Amino acid sequence: MTKSTAPVTETEAQDADFKPLTAQEAHQWRQRNPPISVWRIVGCQALVGIAVALLAWLVSGKPHVAWSAAYGALAVVIPAALFARGMARQRASAGAVLVGLMGWELVKIAMTVAMLAAASRLVPELSWLALLVGMVVTMKTYWIALIVRPGVRKPVDI
Template sequence: MTKAAFETETEGEEDDFKPLSAEEAARWRERQREVSPWRIVAVQLLAAVLVALVAWAWSGRAPVGWSAGYGGLAVALPAALFARGVHRRRASAGAAMAALMGWELVKIVLTVAMLAAAPRLVPGLSWLALLAGMVVVMKTYWVALLARPGVRRTV
């Protein structure tokens, strides 16, 4: 698309952006409560325990429960470390972005290390149960987003 065609195409569009006043911004912040990362980590740990208990009860085998629980912990423990690392205030936006990316890398490396150590740490490891535990605990991020207080449903 040429520059002239792009300008012609965007000229007809109206700009709906309106900056908020200080009072409007304060009201918006009041309505949009911050979700504590520690609350999300706590829910993840609870989900890891629950998925382990369900896997154990469903299969009737303790190693399946341990595998599912370990899979959940392979998500929840790195998330706790990530939350601790990024929750501190940074001097600039660039420093905050660098910290976010650095701690995300640490989270991924720790998760991979925990998965690599799983066969040695979990006797009778069930990879399918471990994967199920990981998936269930990872989905708690969505639950946390949907369960925020003050979120309006559009449906």
């Protein structure tokens, strides 16, 4: 009797070709891809939020539009800073860190929703459009911060 095996899928073939990095290769990878501080990203978001508020004021000429855009930015920056602080204090096993990640993400979302719900009472003459623009532009800043982070050298294929 001969034992037959199932055909190898593409994923299984790729897994069979997997080779872990050596210590030197891992060191080189870390040199090309240094970690970025989460506080740098939060700081970039705050700066972009200020810029969006100033731009809203310059374009509209109305202070309440600028305050609306600034509040939208704050609805992103304050919960992100709280999330970053909570995650930075985690010193536990991988499972506990994952639970902490989910917990802090829920806190961040709840705080953002609460800030948005309170916006009409806290910002006089609230402009929802300016608030949403400030919020979305500030929220998307972390992609730019990750792309243009200093020290990242992309490998050159010759």
